[in-house]
Amino acid sequence: MLSTPPAVSLAGLLSEVHHLALNVKDMQASRYFYGTVLGLHELTGAEVPETLKNEVAAGKVANFRTPDGTIIDLFWEPDLTPPDPDPKKGFTRMNHFAFGIAPELFDRAVEVLHHYDVLIDHGPVTRPTGRGIYFYDPDGFLLEIRCNPAP
Structure with missing residues (x-):
């Protein structure tokens, strides 16, 4: 038997997009794109969240801040491939x-x-x-x- 969902929602409780986390195949190309092409600020040193310091130091994560303060986290997944290498063909993402x-x-x-x-x-x-x-x-x-x- 299905239970009735609560008559509440998060409407009015959420305040902003905190961060976006993207899996990337080529960290160097992605860092260049987000840092140089888009000109976003890459977090370094004390700006890096404590929970990600080891991954950033190992080159597995990079963090960028947009002008409005939203953080874009890039997670290096070198073996990850989309269902189709042509980005114009949509897939689940x-x-x-x-x-x-x-x-x-x-x-x-x-x-x-x-x-x-x-x-x-x-x-x-x-x-x-x-x-x-x-x-x-x-x-x-x-x-x-x-x-x-x-x-």
């Missing part, structure tokens, strides 16, 4: 995550992606909700840079 940018900086962000020959999935696109461009990181995770409509 997150669809994408998006970085926000000011409307006046959007075109510059697109230029940076092209400068580094980042694989673009599609875009830039313009919608009533703003503009976006979708692209892949070295492990085939779909990312987006998006902005709200210009004022």
